[in-house]
Amino acid sequence: MNAKPYLMTHPESRIIGEDFNYTVKDGDYFQAIAEKFNVGFLALIDANPDLDPFLPKVGARMVIPSKMLLPYTPHEGIVINLPELRLYYFSPDSDVVHVFPIGIGKQGLSTPKTKSYIGEKREDPVWRPTKEMQARYLAEHGKPLAKEVPAGPDNPFGKYALRLGTSVYLIHGSNQRIGIGMRSSSGCIRLFDDDIEWLYEHVPLNTVVRIVDQPIKMSYELDGKHIEIHRPLSDGESLNDKKYQRVLKNFVQSEEEQAILAPLLDKPKGIVVSL
Incomplete structure (x- = not known):
């Protein structure tokens, strides 16, 4: 996958992209199709409610939701609209916006609505679960969670992380393919590895970040x-x-x-x- 660029064709227009149809092939399932076209898993389910996401009928036509309205917010920096499970990055020197599917906080562990900035960029981040995470893991699994997980395949942050201000919340990769385009995290924002790598390379420190709730x-x-x-x-x-x-x-x-x-x-x- 690569970062998906969309051209903002007119300064007063908020429509970008185009939906298109895809014909289900033998062996297809929604998670693989979501990764192929860099869209969210739940977005595919909602756009195609009559198809089985795990065993879609071969030959069925499905909609790939790639047409969207930009959120109501200044079109600069990073904008995350939680209900649509998408992150927008507005290139500062062009009329291009890059759009990424994301995973956000589960019910009860919500990703906060806030205005912040990229306060830190980290390659091969170390995961240090909070006390709340450790207590929750102990209650659910009956054994303690490691206090620190180094970079590697067991690290749920993946290879790159961008910190929101000085908070505990990160925009990061993942060591699991599933969960992107879903409510799957403890409050942080998850992306596919290729997507977070692109953001890490292209988004400068102090870039403004707005997290909004616009269903x-x-x-x-x-x-x-x-x-x-x-x-x-x-x-x-x-x-x-x-x-x-x-x-x-x-x-x-x-x-x-x-x-x-x-x-x-x-x-x-x-x-x-x-x-």
């Missing part, structure tokens, strides 16, 4: 209105809740638009839809 993204474009909807972070939340309805109130107005929107609120597909 609904909307845009007025030259060809009309577009919307992209993802699952909310909390299992207890519904996109039909009042706070989301207030966001949608002035954007979705006609009965035709509401008819298009209604099923997406119940089962978000995470793909850009025209209204």
